[in-house]
Amino acid sequence: MAMAEGNNNNNDVITNGNKGLADFDPPKRPKRNKYAFACAIFASMTSILLGYDIGVMSGASIYIKKDWNLTDVQIEVLIGTLNIYSLFGSFAAGRTSDKIGRRMTIVFAGAIFFVGALLMGFATNYAFLMVGRFVAGIGIGYALMIAPVYAAEVSPASCRGFLTSFPEVFINAGILLGYVSNVAFSKLPTNLSWRFMLGIGAIPSIILTLAVFAMPESPRWLVMQGRLADAKKVLDKTSDSPEEAELRLMEIKETAGIPVECNDDVVILPKSSNKNGEGVWKELLIKATPSVRRVVIAGIGIHFFQQASGIDAVVLYAPRIFQKAGITSDTQQLLATVAVGFVKTMFILVATFMLDRYGRRPLLLTSVGGMIISLFTLASSLTVIDRSSHKQTWAVALCITMVCSYVASFSIGLGPITWVYSSEIFPLRLRAQGTSLGVAVNRVMSGVISMTFLSLTNKITVGGGFFIFGGIAAVAWLFFFTFLPETQGKTLEEMHELFDDFKWKESLRMKSKTEKSQVQMGATSTTTTTNISDGNTQ
Numbered sequence: 222m223a224m225a226e227g228n229n230n231n232n233d234v235i236t237n238g239n240k241g242l243a244d245f246d247p248p249k250r251p252k253r254n255k256y257a258f259a260c261a262i263f264a265s266m267t268s269i270l271l272g273y274d275i276g277v278m279s280g281a282s283i284y285i286k287k288d289w290n291l292t293d294v295q296i297e298v299l300i301g302t303l304n305i306y307s308l309f310g311s312f313a314a315g316r317t318s319d320k321i322g323r324r325m326t327i328v329f330a331g332a333i334f335f336v337g338a339l340l341m342g343f344a345t346n347y348a349f350l351m352v353g354r355f356v357a358g359i360g361i362g363y364a365l366m367i368a369p370v371y372a373a374e375v376s377p378a379s380c381r382g383f384l385t386s387f388p389e390v391f392i393n394a395g396i397l398l399g400y401v402s403n404v405a406f407s408k409l410p411t412n413l414s415w416r417f418m419l420g421i422g423a424i425p426s427i428i429l430t431l432a433v434f435a436m437p438e439s440p441r442w443l444v445m446q447g448r449l450a451d452a453k454k455v456l457d458k459t460s461d462s463p464e465e466a467e468l469r470l471m472e473i474k475e476t477a478g479i480p481v482e483c484n485d486d487v488v489i490l491p492k493s494s495n496k497n498g499e500g501v502w503k504e505l506l507i508k509a510t511p512s513v514r515r516v517v518i519a520g521i522g523i524h525f526f527q528q529a530s531g532i533d534a535v536v537l538y539a540p541r542i543f544q545k546a547g548i549t550s551d552t553q554q555l556l557a558t559v560a561v562g563f564v565k566t567m568f569i570l571v572a573t574f575m576l577d578r579y580g581r582r583p584l585l586l587t588s589v590g591g592m593i594i595s596l597f598t599l600a601s602s603l604t605v606i607d608r609s610s611h612k613q614t615w616a617v618a619l620c621i622t623m624v625c626s627y628v629a630s631f632s633i634g635l636g637p638i639t640w641v642y643s644s645e646i647f648p649l650r651l652r653a654q655g656t657s658l659g660v661a662v663n664r665v666m667s668g669v670i671s672m673t674f675l676s677l678t679n680k681i682t683v684g685g686g687f688f689i690f691g692g693i694a695a696v697a698w699l700f701f702f703t704f705l706p707e708t709q710g711k712t713l714e715e716m717h718e719l720f721d722d723f724k725w726k727e728s729l730r731m732k733s734k735t736e737k738s739q740v741q742m743g744a745t746s747t748t749t750t751t752n753i754s755d756g757n758t759q
Contacts, residue, residue, distance in 0.1 A: 254377055254380065254459060254460070254461060256458045256459055257375050257376050257377060257380070257384060257458075257459040258380075258384065259435075260371075260372075260375045260436050260437065260459065261371075261372040261375065261376060261384035261387045262387060263429075263432045263433065263435060263436050264323075264327060264367070264368050264371040264372050264375075264387075264388075264436065265368050265372060265387035265388045265390065265391045266391055266425070266428070266429045266432060267327055267330050267331065267363075267364035267365075267367065267368045267388075267391075267429060268364060268365065268368050268387075268388040268389070268390075268391040268392045268395065269391040269392070269394055269395035269398070269425050269429075270330070270331075270334045270357075270360065270361055270364050270395065270422070270425060270426060270429075271307075271361045271364060271365060271392055271395065272391060272392035272393060272394060272395020272396040272397075272398070272399065273395035273396070273398050273399045273402075273422050273425060274303065274357065274361065274395075274399070274422065275392075275395070275396050275399060275533070275536055275537060276395060276396035276397065276398065276399020276400045276402070276403070276536070276562060277399035277400075277402050277403060277418045277419060277422065278299075278300050278399070278537060279399070279400070279403065279536065279537050279538065279539055279540055279558060280399075280400070280402075280403025280404075280407065280418065280540065280555050280558070281403065281414075281415040281418040281419055282296050282299065282300060282415075283540060283551060284407075284411050284414045284415040284418075285299070285350075285415050287411050288411050288412050288415065289346075289347060291347070293675045293676070293679070294675075294676065295347065296675065297671065297672045297673065297674070297675050297676065298672060299347075299350065299351065299354065300537055300671050300672070301667075301668045301669075301670075301671035301672030301673075302351070302354060302355075302358070302668065302672070303354045303355075303357060303358040303361065303668075304358070304533075304664040304665070304667040304668030304671060305358070305664065305665070305668040306354065306355045306357075306358025306359060306362070307358040307359065307361045307362030307365065307660075307664045308362060308661050308664050308665065309358075309359050309362060310330070310333070310358065310359040310360060310361060310362020310363040310364075310365075310366070311362035311363070311365060311366045311657045311660040311661045311664060312362075312657055312661055313359075313362075313363070314326060314330075314362060314363045314366035314367055314653075314657050314660075315366065315501075315653040315654040315656070315657035316653075316654070317329065317363070318366075318367055318370065318442070318653050319442075319445070319653050322438050322439070322442055323367055323370060323371040323374070323438065323439040323442055324371070324433055324436055324437075324438050324439070326363060326367045327364070327367055327368070327371070327429070327433050327436075328430055328433050329363060330360050330361075330363035330364040330367060330429075331360070331364075331426040331427075331429040331430045331433075332360075332426070332430065333356060333357075333359050333360030333363065334356075334357050334360030334361060334364070334422075334423075334426045335360075335423050335426040335427065335430075336356050336360075337353050337354070337355075337356035337357025337358070337359075337360055338353075338357060338419065338420060338421075338422040338423035338426065339353075339420065339423055340352060340353030340356055340357075341353035341354065341357065341419040341420065341422075342416050342417070342419050342420020342421075342423070343416070343420070344416075353419075357422075360426075362660070362664065365388075365660045365663070365664070366653075366656055366657045366660045368387075368388040368391075368640075369388050369640040369641070369643070369644035369656065370439075370644050370652060370653060370656050371439055372384050372387055372388065372644070373641075373644040373645050374439040374440065374441045374442070374652075375437070375439060375440065375455070375459045376459070377459065377460050377461045377465060377469075378465075378711065379461055379577065380577055383573050383574065383576055383577050386569075386572060386573045386576055386637035386638075386640065386641050387573070388640050389569055389572075389632075389636045389637035389639075389640050390566075390569050390570065390573060390637070392636075393562075393565050393566040393569045393632065393636070394566055395425070396536060396562050396565065396566070397559070397562035397563060397565070397566045399418075399562075400555070400558050400559045400561075400562040401559060401562075402417075402418050402421060403418060403555050403558070403559075404552070404555050404556065404559060406418050407551065407552060407555060437454075437455045437458070437459075438451070438455065439455075440452040440453075440455040440456045440459070440469070440470075440473065441473050441649055441652075443455065444470070444473045444474060444477050444479070445477055445490070445649070446490075447479075447487055447488040447489055447490045448486075448487060449470075449474070449479070449483070449484070449485060449486060449487065449488055450486035450487070452470060452473070453466070453470055456469050456470050473649065476648065476649040476650070477490070477649065477650075478490070501650065501651055501653075501654045502654060504650075504651060505517055505651055505654060505655055505658065512718075512720045513648070513651065515704075515720045516646050516647055516648075516655070516716070516720050517655065517658070518704070519642070519643075519646060519704060519705055519720070520642075520643045520646060520647065520655060520656070520658065520659040521658065521659055521662050522700055522704065523638075523639050523642055523643060523659070523701070523705070524639060524643060524659040524660065524662045524663040524666070525662050525663075525666055526635075526693070526694075526696075526697035526700065526701075527635055527636070527639040527663060527666075528663055528666035528667045528670060529666050529670070529690075529693045529697070530589075530592060530596075530631075530635070530690055530693050530694040530697055531596065531670065531686075531687065531690030531693070531694075532628070532631050532636070533667045533670050533671050534670050534671070534674045534686070534690070535561075535624060535627060535628060536561075536565075536628070537671050537674075538674055538675070539554075539557070539558040539561055539624065540554040540555060540557075540558055541675070541683075542603075542620070542624065542683060543557045543558070543620075543621070543624075545603060545606070545607070545683045546602075546603065546606060546616070546617050546620040546621065547606060547612050547613075547617045548617070557621060560621075560625065561624055561625055561628055564625045564628055564629050564632075565628040565629070565631075565632050566632075568628070568629040568632035568633050569632040569633075569636060569637060571633065572584065572632060572633045572634065572636070572637050572638075573637065575633075576637065576638070576641060576709075577709065580707050580709040581638050581641065581642055581705070581707055581708055581709060582701070582705065582706075582707045584633060584634040584638060585634045585635060585638050585642075585701050585705070586634075586698060586701060586702060587633070587634060588630050588631065588633050588634020588635045588636075588638070589630075589634065589635055589694055589697055589698045589701060590630075590698060591626065591627075591629070591630030591633070592627055592630045592631055592635065592694045593691055593694045593695050593698065594626075594630075595623045595624075595626040595627035595630055596623075596627060596687050596688075596690050596691035596694055597687075597688065597691040598619065598623045598626075599619075599620060599623035599624060599627060599684075599687050600684045600685070600686075600687035600688040600690075600691060601684070602616045602619040602620045602623065602684075603616075603620060603682070603683050603684035603687065604682065604684035604685075606620070606684075607682050607683070607684055635697075639663075642705070642708065643655075643656055643659040643660075644656055645708055645711075645716065646708065646716050646720065647716075648716065674686065677689075706719050706720065
């Protein structure tokens with residue numbers, strides 16, 4: 222009898238041991254949450270407005286210049302001031318979204334851009350066109366700020382990088398649509414071609430406004446308004462499991478100053494909770510804690526370098542670059558530009574599937590490294606062409622290849638990660654205004670680059686301009702390497718501790734530490750399973 226019991230115990234141990242070994246296997250990735258996926262797509266459609274304007278202006282400016290006999294400076298101002306105008310929208314969007322909600326702010330952005338697109342299409346002179354650019358710019362500023370914030374707040378941690386990268390995907394889709402629109406309407410009379418190119422941009426804003434009504438409000442905004450029951454309903458739909466939904470709700474309540482044990486449907490928050498953004502700017506810029514200060518520098522820095530490394534110069538003035546490279550036909554320049562837009566869009570799609578698999582830092586550093594190589598090679602080939610008395614076919618081919626390589630490198634990392642990173646690192650109470658600050662810096666730098674590129678290249682050549690961009694990209698790589706921690710898999714509420722404790726040297730060993738942690742967790746799980754099966758507790 223005793224021997225039989227001994228054998229049974231041994232069998233139990235063997236069985237439990239075999240079961241425990243499975244805990245050492247890597248955990249299975251949860252399936253993508255389809256509801257959160259759809260919400261992120263609808264919200265990110267706002268970014269198509271900026272992308273379309275960037276893409277279409279690269280070609281429309283050629284025909285506007287011919288139609289109204291404008292100078293290069295006037296074209297620079299026409300293109301670049303939209304980014305400055307968008308500052309008004311991005312700064313106002315933080316307070317607006319805290320008051321009326323993330324969802325209605327998206328509607329507001331679409332409506333403003335719709336009016337701006339119509340004004341541009343029907344413009345009768347340069348001043349009228351600038352008014353249209355001003356209105357459209359405000360709408361774009363709203364859209365750029367709200368899309369990544371909403372996507373980050375509805376996304377579960379397991380796929381937040383994937384879903385929050387959607388705004389950059391739609392920016393690229395908009396750029397490609399703008400390039401295609403340039404080719405489609407280029408055969409019309411000069412005075413009509415650019416009007417159709419600009420005016421048709423009103424269509425995406427209509428689709429966007431209709432799509433918003435299928436979206437829920439952000440759960441984090443609902444909690445900040447004291448609407449806990451509504452927030453729980455959204456979290457139940459956008460989380461990977463009921464347990465995760467409950468955990469997310471507890472973390473948001475704690476951040477918002479609501480007792481974790483409070484389960485009321487509606488809670489009246491005290492005025493001191495700053496739910497509408499009062500005092501946030503002071504906390505961000507004047508009385509910031511060390512961790513908040515690091516977050517602000519990281520958020521501003523990544524937006525600054527995204528634009529300062531020259532992406533808008535390439536995207537906006539691609540036809541001019543190809544003209545300098547030796548392509549003389551307007552149609553051929555526009556077709557080559559479409560190829561650039563296609564490459565940029567394809568690589569951003571690849572990046573969306575890699576963000577949550579490989580993390581932010583590896584992709585970001587690899588991306589900027591590729592940009593550095595592409596920029597210096599492009600600058601060298603353009604310099605060779607500029608100093609040659611006859612056409613250098615190999616240099617022309619190399620220029621086109623390096624432009625495609627540059628936008629591909631940008632799209633695989635720096636493009637999407639800028640929006641993902643800046644939308645997830647700010648604490649909840651500071652997120653709307655913090656993100657709008659990053660967007661403002663982004664738009665200022667975009668405006669500076671787009672308003673000075675032609676004048677700069679007239680002074681130091683196109684090749685010289687890209688040598689400068691290459692140097693800035695090298696500085697960007699150093700900044701990202703030493704200052705930005707990995708945020709993959711962290712909840713939005715854990716970012717404070719991450720930035721408070723981050724030391725860049727430790728990031729080199731972060732992967733191995735994570736793997737050890739997973740093994741230890743698996744071992745603990747094995748021990749617990751065995752004890753429970755034996756009927757013992759420790």
